[in-house]
Ligand SMILES: Nc1nc2c(ncn2[C@@H]2O[C@H](COP(=O)(O)OP(=O)(O)OP(=O)(O)O)[C@@H](O)[C@H]2O)c(=O)[nH]1
């Protein structure tokens with residue numbers, strides 16, 4: 001969307017249901033823009049006092065038909081959620097009531113249905129929140145677990161935005177010092193002194209950026225930990241995912257090579273989201289379809305946060321050598337000895353490649369609770385922390401990495417670069433940080449961020 005189009009759009013007044021679809025006791029409708037006041041007056045017969053709820057009979061402005069009785073609220077801009085004049089109607093949540101009130105609203109001059117995320121987009125454009133807060137809000141609405149809710153809450157109320165602003169101010173301070181050097185270039189000692197003052201700021205900033213980039217907990221909290229179940233054919237991988245999910249998600253059979261496509265199941269373990277993957281047994285494929293299944297399995301296993309290597313304990317000892325998988329996730333690889341119900345005595349050696357060994361029977365359920373506890377512990381320690389992780393989206397990581405690379409370039413060229421070039425590197429770093437919160441021109445980013453919202457948000 002172009003800037004002109006964007007401001008033309010904001011002259012329009014938008015309305016939508018903000019409380020979701022389907023029948024409910026109460027539905028909340030919002031109207032934002034210059035015509036919000038006249039539209040509310042037309043339906044409710046007047047405007048309530050700002051920020052006070054008033055019971056009103058809502059009538060069709062055309063023929064005066066009573067549509068519903070409900071609470072109306074009036075938030076004159078700029079002190080409103082969107083920064084514009086904003087009206088809110090709380091009506092009975094039946095689909096016909098909602099449709100009648102919306103239809104009556106759209107008979108009003110200048111009102112149109114809101115697009116996805118348009119209320120939040122206007123709030124951003126009017127300076128009511130920064131981009132990271134908007135993203136936090138989208139996450140808050142879609143949070144499924146307690147961990148996701150806590151992280152989203154922090155971000156929705158400025159956690160990352162404030163850190164990024166602090167980083168950016170550091171850069172601007174350093175830039176100002178170096179630019180002071182440019183201005184006083186004919187006075188010998190000023191540039192050198194100014195540079196010397198700028199350097200510690202940059203050292204501290206780079207340290208913080210690098211620490212934030214190294215911290216991967218945020219993505220794991222937000223998207224959930226990915227746990228891949230891998231192993232030889234018939235080890236009992238599909239039986240295990242069924243036992244963990246407590247339902248028949250995967251086909252189990254005594255035929256090796258049963259599973260082809262990667263199957264996913266999401267679980268909430270102790271407030272953290274975990275996505276379990278069932279994968280094809282790894283062996284020399286016997287046909288094209290199985291080969292494709294194994295290719296997919298290897299791809300997903302490589303990206304998992306944790307791999308559970310399922311071994312058929314009834315078939316003998318686990319492999320002495322590390323299974324042939326390419327787990328990128330810092331070697332989080334556990335041995336799950338399955339079918340302990342079918343082995344006498346058993347063998348509890350832990351091969352060197354396994355971080356830990358768990359023994360269970362997917363068929364009888366023995367030991368499955370122990371695995372669930374261990375998984376909850378894994379996600380808990382990897383995802384949670386005393387303070388909140390800052391960079392939780394790929395978008396944040398890219399901008400932070402770009403900022404860090406410019407600061408690094410400035411530091412490594414410290415003695416060789418002219419003041420102008422040094423300041424330019426810092427300016428580029430500040431731009432990258434500004435993109436994160438949206439203080440720097442970001443139209444393409446806006447479309448991506450606000451598309452995630454539902455209508456009415
Ligand atoms: N006795 C016993 N049999 C089990 C157990 N778990 C799985 N099985 C049996 O092992 C066979 C293979 O189970 P699956 O779950 O299909 O194994 P898989 O690893 O998914 O196999 P592929 O998808 O072909 O790679 C089936 O006959 C299961 O009934 C167990 O704990 N004890």
Ligand SMILES: [K+]
Pocket residue numbers: 233234252253254255256257258259
């Ligand atoms: K099988």
Ligand SMILES: [Mg+2]
Pocket residue numbers: 237238239250251252258259278279280281
């Ligand atoms: Mg299977």
